[in-house]
Amino acid sequence: MSANISNRTVQWEHLVSGMSAGIISTLVLHPLDLIKIRFQVNEGTGVAIRPKYYGMVDACRRIVKVNGFSGLYQGVMPNTVGSGCAWGFYFIIYNSMKEYQQKGNLKQELSKLEYMTMAALSGALTLAFTNPIWVVKTRLCLQYDKELFNTSKNNPKTVHYSGMINCFNQIYKTEGMRGLYKGFIPGLFGTSHGAVQFVTYESMKNFYSQWYYRKDINTKLNTWEYLLLGCVSKLVAASTTYPYQVVRSRLQDQHRVYGGIIDVIFQLWKYEGIYGFYKGLLPSLIRVTPASGIVFVVYETMSTYLLPNKHL
Template identity: 35%
Template sequence: MRGGGGHYGENSGSTREFISHAGAGASAGAIAATFVCPLDVIKTRLQVHGLSPGHKGSIIITSLRNITKTEGLRGLYRGLSPTIIALLPNWAVYFTVYERLKGMLHKDDDWSDQLSTGANMIAAAGAGIATSITTNPLWVVKTRLQTQGMRPDVVPYKSVLSALSRITHEEGLRGLYSGIVPSLMGISHVAIQFPAYENMKCYMAKRDNTTVDKLSPGSVAIASSVSKVAASIITYPHEVVRARLQEQGQAGNRKARYGGMIDCLKKVYQHEGFPDSWNEFYHRTRNAPILSRNRVIREQKRE
């Protein structure tokens, strides 16, 4: 077979390799998600609710103490279940579509050359779109479980299945796919990260006069880290918008605060400003409180 199959089907398209890639990605993701879950809970809450007016000290340490005090150790691991459940289908869909698209984008007469940056971006974006559409309901549940401890006035979800059932019953398909538009916009993250990752590996291989598959673990780690950080910084605002749209349905019958992605962007910018919309990212990466004086004043006025 050529085109969609070709050498791709002969070299890397076997079912065993798909399962191997998906399993490896899911396993590594599960381990990482478990270790960083407390930080992920803090990040999501900051994205949705922002910082308290007049906050002082380390946001991470303060948040960890507050969550442990009010919700116990369990509060630090809210949202871990849907994250782990979503990992296998997430990586299975991603790797399958990504490799298939790479195979389709290869020239029929030359399978030895690396794909161009543009072709890699198309493959990564297509795989990201398929993954977002497939797993979005589970990420909605994750966001709501992580933030429901800050909404004492609503009936909490008891489990992942309970959350999926209630969202379907109370909000319908729209609730399960809340935040899907900024999620799709965020595909630019993987479209930046994976091509950058592969190009960095090729550069390192040429520099070290070796092949990509023989790069040292240190070189691979550097390429992975740099590409991830660069993509995260560039695309971070979409995460704030996505989290707020996914969470607002948990308020029950209250009128939605945001009418959609554009409305959310406008309101975040108007009420919190451009610099403040990036605060959560800097808190996570620099472990330092960043809160503009103007925002404190605005919050106090609204109260």
């Protein structure tokens, strides 16, 4: 079998590479994710008791002042576990389908529709595994106890979680499996995010390899090229599909109860207008753009090391 033909459709090296990429990017950029989520759920109507922030810098300053630097890493454990699992599952499922379609010939370019379909299916299957982790992450990121000086004594309706496992247990005990899968439907709509990102990434990488290097689509690029392609593809995807993240965060929030997706969308539009669907966009873009660059650099580097024939 020639060097450019893969002899395994399912290659676990993609899982390891993807998990490593997700963990590293999350540990570096989690504080921005925390701030993004807090902005996303802030209705501005006074219905829920939340800290009031006057921008990203103010949010960061206040969190550090009250909770210390560790306050910026509230919810980091489920976020790290979730990102590691999500990217690991995503890359192994996506690449398995991709190599199946290529029939092992890694130099064969697929159509944009094929890339988009594979990315959407990979996102849906990954979400089915990881949605409970994202619910836990959101709940832990939205504990404001110290900032608001709340305690269970003066606010008995507030649920307090002592950590990731405790949060899992309490949600399952009080809300059942349904509670762990809150936000799943808008999350499915979010598979369009991954589809847009991967179509953009694959298309740019293939075009760049053929135009600049005059070589096939499997050409090994350098770190800065992977970083740039990863950042641009994420910027395009995040800008076009962001509203679903706001809807999902609100459904997963423990401080507010909505009647479902339609209720969230209706109240967002009624009380906050179009702006409400883009709350937290700036910290999100500042976080996910370099995060995606890091993910693709780490993934491509590790997969090249683990799969020496990947770029032959």
